[in-house]
Amino acid sequence: ASITDDVYLLTTTFSTNILRPINKGELRAVGKLVFASKHLFIAEAVVYDKTGTVLAFGTGNFAKSKMPLSEQIGYWTDVQDENPAEEEGEKDFDPPYDPNVTGNKLYGDDL
Numbered sequence: 001a002s003i004t005d006d007v008y009l010l011t012t013t014f015s016t017n018i019l020r021p022i023n024k025g026e027l028r029a030v031g032k033l034v035f036a037s038k039h040l041f042i043a044e045a046v047v048y049d050k051t052g053t054v055l056a057f058g059t060g061n062f063a064k065s066k067m068p069l070s071e072q073i074g075y076w077t078d079v080q081d082e083n084p085a086e087e088e089g090e091k092d093f094d095p096p097y098d099p100n101v102t103g104n105k106l107y108g109d110d111l
Contacts, residue, residue, distance in 0.1 A: 002069075003033060003036065003041055003062075004064060004069075005069070006068060006069060007064055007065050007066060007067060007068055007069060008065045008067045008068075008069060009041065009062040009063065009064060009065065010062065010063045010064075010065050011060060011061070011062055012061045012062065012063050013059075013060065013061040014058065014059075014060045014061075015058055015059050015060070016056060016057075016058040017056060017057050017058060018055070018056045019054060019055060019056055019057070020053070020054075020055045020056075022047070022049075022055050022056070025049060025050055026049070026050045027047055027048065027049060027050075027055070028047070028048045028050075029045050029046070029047045029048075030045065030046050030048070031043055031044065031045035031046075032044060032045075038064075039063055039064045040061065040062070040063055040064075041061070041062045041063075041064075042059065042060070042061050042062075043059070043060050043062070044057065044058065044059045044060075045057065045058055
């Protein structure tokens with residue numbers, strides 16, 4: 001999915017911080033748009049394990065291009081399934097992101 005439906009977004013910066021080893025198991029990434037202007041978007045995401053512990057986080061800055069979206073160069077706009085867990089009857093996993101909660105701290109003694 002994209003914040004735009006007419007042109008490609010260009011990645012201007014992308015930063016990833018890996019806090020803990022990610023070996024196996026179920027992961028959940030929760031992302032959000034934190035800033036939007038006419039031509040610039042900033043998004044962030046946090047990756048959790050199945051217990052809600054933060055494993056990694058990142059931030060990306062994206063700029064609108066002038067290139068129209070096209071399936072012919074690798075962009076498929078017909079997304080049928082935004083959340084497959086909901087269709088399978090599973091509970092949606094959206095742990096709270098609170099830097100004051102043990103296990104979700106980005107910095108501190110629990111790392």
